[in-house]
Amino acid sequence: MNLAAQPIGVFDSGIGGLTVVRQLRRLLPHEDLVYLGDTARVPYGTKSPAAVVRFACEDTQFLLRHNVKAVVVACNTASAWALSTLTQRFDVPVFGVILPGARAALDTTRVGRIGIIATNATIRSMAYNKAILARNDTVQLYARACPLLVPLVEEGWMDHPVTRAALREYLRPLLRRRIDTLVLGCTHYPLLKTAISKIVGPRVRLVDSAETCAEFVRERLAHLRLLNTRRRRAGTIQPFVTDEVERFSTVAAQFLGEAVETVIKVDLAAV
């Protein structure tokens, strides 16, 4: 069996992880992808660590049944709380979004003052702080939970006065600290890049955790000789969700930047 020819599995609590899929498609166009959005239990960002770990294990088990060669945790909250459990419990390589984002933040900053925005659960986990400080403990970190940004994106208010007002409120304390780098620590946030750029101005550079995660996955799979280098045709995406298909399909294209294949609803308790 040619392991490299098998698909890459990607999961998220819902739709946000499709921004990671979009970047994987850009960097690894020949790879087949299996995506699971756990839309019946979305969001993970407001749930407890124990619940997030349990959900992430069930998501991973589902992907493994589809013979994936690697699992990408395309969700900052699940990466923050569940990555170590997943790497210990399962035999395939498991990649999260935190470590690549942390590396990119350190590569980007010049003055050593880094802002981090994410969901409540990700901020509480201190996962970005730990990952950054483990590599360089001289930088200053300023973290802020922004629980309204996911609902604002899901409302479709990417460039709306309410979103701009919420962003100003959330980002003001970070700007006062004169950060020069801002980590977008949630896979929904790439859709707010334009609005965020306008508020933080050209002197603050944004680290997109979806983009840096995809780069990291390419690098690691290459190292593990797991890239599907032989194939010429474009890879496929098979999306699965745990709640209704309709709502997912309508917004998925916006996150993914292309039309989605037929979405299949699954019951994780039954598989």
Place this chain on the structure above:
Amino acid sequence: MNLAAQPIGVFDSGIGGLTVVRQLRRLLPHEDLVYLGDTARVPYGTKSPAAVVRFACEDTQFLLRHNVKAVVVACNTASAWALSTLTQRFDVPVFGVILPGARAALDTTRVGRIGIIATNATIRSMAYNKAILARNDTVQLYARACPLLVPLVEEGWMDHPVTRAALREYLRPLLRRRIDTLVLGCTHYPLLKTAISKIVGPRVRLVDSAETCAEFVRERLAHLRLLNTRRRRAGTIQPFVTDEVERFSTVAAQFLGEAVETVIKVDLAAV
């Protein structure tokens, strides 16, 4: 066994239902209450009808194990989608929030122009429209989904410029229709009453579905001779949640208007 002495069960997807508990306490101070907040799966408002029905059945089963004499569905989304299934499947009286709110809206309006605000799922269900029009089909209804209001309340931004801006955006089309009555079709919204009143002005009267639900429960339990009329001491509240206790406890007091008893975490799959 004295049925009337048994507790009333109340459930919601999370914390919002505590506004109903608060009103039940005010109207029925001698009743014991058992509350279940399904915080592991909150919110229901963005989930599919099938998922909401399944969750509501599991919540009701849990309450019945605590020997409740009646079940209050203190969640508009669950009332909208699951009430008929619950009343058919279970042997105790089951009360929702929609019918009382619909009745109150008709009692309140003078010009027959009623606005309804709620979550996506409640609006999509058309439950308020159906309940109101079944009683009076001459009124004009204007419904608007306001998916950001729950996250804004949970962020604690009850009287914040961002909340006011979001409310103005959501309410403008309804005000343009010259409504004189506005149904707050979500158990989180009573916490925004002050902010909403300022925007709609004194000529629009608010129907608080938590308040009208509690009045309805009192009326129906009296009719069924299920009120605990013999007791002199104050009733108790036993709160259960399906995710971590800590987060719930900190915000619960704000919804409830009093300190909460020890919250117990339960696993619905295991009971």
